[in-house]
Amino acid sequence: MASSNFIDYVKINCRSGAGGAGSVHFRREKHTPKGGPDGGDGGRGGHIILRGNSQLWTLLHLKYRKHVKAGNGVAGEGGRRSGAEGEDMYLDVPLGTIARNSESNEKIAEITEEGQEIILFPGGRGGLGNDHFKSATQQAPYYAQPGEPGSEEWVVLELKLLADVGLVGFPNAGKSTLLSVLSSARPEIADYPFTTLVPNLGVVAYRDYKSFVMADIPGIIEGAAQGKGLGLRFLRHIERNSILLFLIPATSENIRQEYNTLLNELREFNPELMDKTRLLAITKIDLIDEEARIKLESDLPKKLPIAYISAISQRGLDELKDIIWQNLTTTEPV
Known part of the structure; x- marks a missing residue:
């Protein structure tokens, strides 16, 4: 597209x-x-x-x-x-x-x-x-x-796209890959920044014929709220999502810092986004061993629902959908 x-x-x-x-x-x-x-x-x-x-x-x-x-x-x-x-x-x-x-x-x-x-x-x-x-x-x-x-x-x-879940993350965080695996959407996927140039919507099937809509928003970079990169143009679409699902690769040097940077860009764009339910998915979990996973868990944000997934090997995807559905049917933000 x-x-x-x-x-x-x-x-x-x-x-x-x-x-x-x-x-x-x-x-x-x-x-x-x-x-x-x-x-x-x-x-x-x-x-x-x-x-x-x-x-x-x-x-x-x-x-x-x-x-x-x-x-x-x-x-x-x-x-x-x-x-x-x-x-x-x-x-x-x-x-x-x-x-x-x-x-x-x-x-x-x-x-x-x-x-x-x-x-x-x-x-x-x-x-x-x-x-x-x-x-x-x-x-x-x-x-x-x-x-x-x-x-x-x-x-x-x-x-402003209407979706239940908006994917938030830096370029190459695995948003497009996750959407393509969970739904029938076919966003462009490649190993370089800003592969996603437009938002993509996909319907994710859940248990007992339930479903929810997920949106892949083009990658945010530091300074997006001031107009850098592609983020400013598409940040408006995040305003309509019920849940913000932050995606950060397990191979990131500092997961907490990446999360705080993304959160800050959203806050600067619209402080009301801080009232939305936030979830965190650690992607590409298949690229690290168990020892590295234990180490990164100690540095993750506290009191935040977290899923460990790999879209390629499809690890943890059912658990992620369970967390999403639980929060979609909860009235109070988690």
Whole structure:
């Protein structure tokens, strides 16, 4: 999968439709030459609507769609006939998409469910026809309301992947390999930094037909929160994960220091990430002997659920899934 196919940020100009004008019309028939006002109402303008679509996982389909315009409402007619409503414009987006005002950065909407619809910009109301303005003192009003204008604004759509477990680690920590073994996802895997250039999602099967979603987030480096490496672009996806699973190779020179560095990058990016459940997996455990394992255990963070795994030899994977599931079904962070 090429990185150019994963788009998680687009900016679009949206314009909802204007309402149709009300009609100024008087009933004119052969036997009722002075039949009175019967002007119909104008139709409302079309809405700009954000809609959740679970079949989408990127905003690529909106990358080159810079302007979105809904239809205008149709003017009312005589005989109290209302004008047609303007055509609504739907923007289908992946689950986890947030819409923000491009100038204030204020959140307008958030899509989290399949089929969820949120009106980003409502169409203008249609004007009332002159039939509404007749009275005892004004029996022949030559007045109808114009339709209200629609709204026009630039909106930013930002995708934050929805996953139960987010994999956090430096490049080459084994995140892609683990995801490929636990799920049917097939991320690119190679022995060099930044193999993963885009987030990958995989569904992990668990006991009794249960499952959970795991996300492989591109590798973080020290300074990612300040924009170094690839981390800054993809750190936003970690905000949506219920559990953060830190992956650190058993061959690391200082596991505790690596863990603290990763934790610090997340804290600098968003302090609220510290409230999420954190788990630690020591990867590539097959590359060290028992003596080295005993030695590294003494230097691991305390009070943190830890699994020892090897994705290649598939050691400890069932135990890891047990730990993940236990914490997913626990309300309080561990």
